[in-house]
Amino acid sequence: MPPPPDPAVLHGMPLFAGLEADALGDVVGQARSRLVPRGTAVFSQGEPAAAGHALIDGRVKIVQTGPDGQQVVLRFIGPGEMFGTLAIFTDGVYPADAVTVADCVELSWPAAAMTALMERHPAIARNALAIVGGRLREVQNRLREVSTERVERRIAHALLRLVRQAGRRVDAGVEINFPLSRQDVAEMTGSTLHTVSRTLSAWEAQGIVESGRQQVVIRKPHALVAIAEDLPAADRP
Amino acid sequence: MPPPPDPAVLHGMPLFAGLEADALGDVVGQARSRLVPRGTAVFSQGEPAAAGHALIDGRVKIVQTGPDGQQVVLRFIGPGEMFGTLAIFTDGVYPADAVTVADCVELSWPAAAMTALMERHPAIARNALAIVGGRLREVQNRLREVSTERVERRIAHALLRLVRQAGRRVDAGVEINFPLSRQDVAEMTGSTLHTVSRTLSAWEAQGIVESGRQQVVIRKPHALVAIAEDLPAADRP
DNA sequence: CGATGGGTTGAGCGCGCTCAACACCCGTGG
DNA sequence: CCACGGGTGTTGAGCGCGCTCAACCCATCG
Numbered sequence: 001m002p003p004p005p006d007p008a009v010l011h012g013m014p015l016f017a018g019l020e021a022d023a024l025g026d027v028v029g030q031a032r033s034r035l036v037p038r039g040t041a042v043f044s045q046g047e048p049a050a051a052g053h054a055l056i057d058g059r060v061k062i063v064q065t066g067p068d069g070q071q072v073v074l075r076f077i078g079p080g081e082m083f084g085t086l087a088i089f090t091d092g093v094y095p096a097d098a099v100t101v102a103d104c105v106e107l108s109w110p111a112a113a114m115t116a117l118m119e120r121h122p123a124i125a126r127n128a129l130a131i132v133g134g135r136l137r138e139v140q141n142r143l144r145e146v147s148t149e150r151v152e153r154r155i156a157h158a159l160l161r162l163v164r165q166a167g168r169r170v171d172a173g174v175e176i177n178f179p180l181s182r183q184d185v186a187e188m189t190g191s192t193l194h195t196v197s198r199t200l201s202a203w204e205a206q207g208i209v210e211s212g213r214q215q216v217v218i219r220k221p222h223a224l225v226a227i228a229e230d231l232p233a234a235d236r237p
Numbered sequence: 238m239p240p241p242p243d244p245a246v247l248h249g250m251p252l253f254a255g256l257e258a259d260a261l262g263d264v265v266g267q268a269r270s271r272l273v274p275r276g277t278a279v280f281s282q283g284e285p286a287a288a289g290h291a292l293i294d295g296r297v298k299i300v301q302t303g304p305d306g307q308q309v310v311l312r313f314i315g316p317g318e319m320f321g322t323l324a325i326f327t328d329g330v331y332p333a334d335a336v337t338v339a340d341c342v343e344l345s346w347p348a349a350a351m352t353a354l355m356e357r358h359p360a361i362a363r364n365a366l367a368i369v370g371g372r373l374r375e376v377q378n379r380l381r382e383v384s385t386e387r388v389e390r391r392i393a394h395a396l397l398r399l400v401r402q403a404g405r406r407v408d409a410g411v412e413i414n415f416p417l418s419r420q421d422v423a424e425m426t427g428s429t430l431h432t433v434s435r436t437l438s439a440w441e442a443q444g445i446v447e448s449g450r451q452q453v454v455i456r457k458p459h460a461l462v463a464i465a466e467d468l469p470a471a472d473r474p
Numbered sequence: 475c476g477a478t479g480g481g482t483t484g485a486g487c488g489c490g491c492t493c494a495a496c497a498c499c500c501g502t503g504g
Numbered sequence: 505c506c507a508c509g510g511g512t513g514t515t516g517a518g519c520g521c522g523c524t525c526a527a528c529c530c531a532t533c534g
Binding site for chain 3: 418419420430431434435437438448449450451
Binding site for chain 1: 301303304305307309311323324326327332333355356359362363365366367369370371372373374376377378379380381382383384385386424426427466467
């Protein structure tokens with residue numbers, strides 16, 4: 001097992017917000033830290049949920065696979081976020097794959113330790129409820145989008161969400177901070193990589209984005225918002 | 238205020254499962270019961286979440302409305318289920334409308350009382366976490382369906398879900414236990430009432446369902462499963 | 475009774491999927 | 505060094521699912 005982590009890593013984690021210093025020590029004491037190279041599965045759909053996880057650094061893609069192999073990207077996890085933890089409190093089986101899309105550092109707590117921690121520190125349960133509630137909303141919004149909006153708007157929404165979650169200011173605009181393929185965007189929007197490619201090409205021609213191999217930079221976020229909200233594109237600089 | 242409810246009504250409510258008798262008394266003491274006639278809004282999207290709710294009898298439709306008026310049915314609530322409670326623990330605003338589709342009896346707890354109850358009885362928080370987790374999964378599954386499946390399969394899935402939730406055995410087959418319009422099904426599946434109508438007509442011709450005004454009876458559930466799972470329809474009785 | 479809301483069915487077409495071919499980047503190994 | 509192969513991205517052609525528009529029927533209700 002790698003060296004026991006520094007309690008400071010828990011700072012800024014919503015799941016452990018509002019805990020006293022000694023409580024944080026308790027939490028860290030139960031944790032196991034791990035280095036996961038890019039492209040590795042942290043856990044897989046259908047496995048028993050042996051542990052809850054939190055990401056310290058890197059990026060993890062949560063992918064659900066349907067009975068016929070169709071895949072959907074449910075979410076990208078960034079530093080400070082928990083993942084694969086809810087399964088412990090529902091039916092004990094991971095409902096999706098978690099795959100690293102960059103080299104990652106993660107903490108994990110065995111299922112039993114996680115439930116015990118929640119018993120000892122009720123604030124964790126409260127935090128978890130708020131976090132899960134937020135995710136439920138997000139997924140409900142995506143459900144509405146996929147159900148009612150055209151592809152172009154959905155792609156715009158997806159990119160804006162990623163910018164909000166992992167945007168980094170760069171001289172050309174705002175860059176999405178991790179490797180992201182056309183296929184990924186397609187699986188986030190219920191579309192195909194072909195349509196995503198065409199759409200991005202069109203936007204590139206209009207100077208709205210710059211994109212390359214697993215890489216997207218938004219040059220005119222306001223234009224993307226206009227597309228997402230179906231406003232008339234009232235800007236031609 | 239109507240008469241204080243009988244503690245027995247809490248029996249079988251997952252939110253309050255595992256509570257001692259006196260705890261249940263505490264919970265009931267804070268509750269307010271109300272009779273809501275069919276077609277009434279219990280709360281509306283965007284309102285501050287003043288209270289958490291639980292349904293004793295009847296059926297409530299949870300509908301989210303997008304910025305351009307497009308509506309999506311997120312869920313139907315049946316007796317024993319809570320609703321509109323999560324908003325208290327996230328941003329304090331209801332994220333959808335709750336409309337009765339039958340005459341209903343509901344309990345509600347003022348937001349402050351609900352948080353206090355959770356502090357006093359941590360089991361409630363644990364239960365809530367499990368419930369919300371289950372709903373998150375359900376919505377994630379629907380997201381996958383809408384993203385990857387054709388309309389016919391989605392409609393089949395929607396009906397099967399409703400049967401599981403509100404099916405009543407009847408001599409012709411299984412009936413969905415509350416008034417359900419084509420429009421409702423359309424808004425559950427990201428489709429239009431026209432397509433739903435055509436699909437149900439086709440199924441009716443094949444003897445799979447019987448449907449009329451706000452009413453659906455499934456005659457051959459297995460055939461519906463075959464459609465939902467995209468199996469060859471290997472049955473011709 | 476008209477009015478309203480739910481349901482059915484036809485005709486047509488467009489969005490976006492499907493199929494297909496090719497270009498490119500990069501790591502790997504002969 | 506180049507050949508090779510796999511992952512990624514681009515672009516064209518065509519067509520079909522399901523939406524859109526439209527007209528109509530029927531039941532319920534004040």
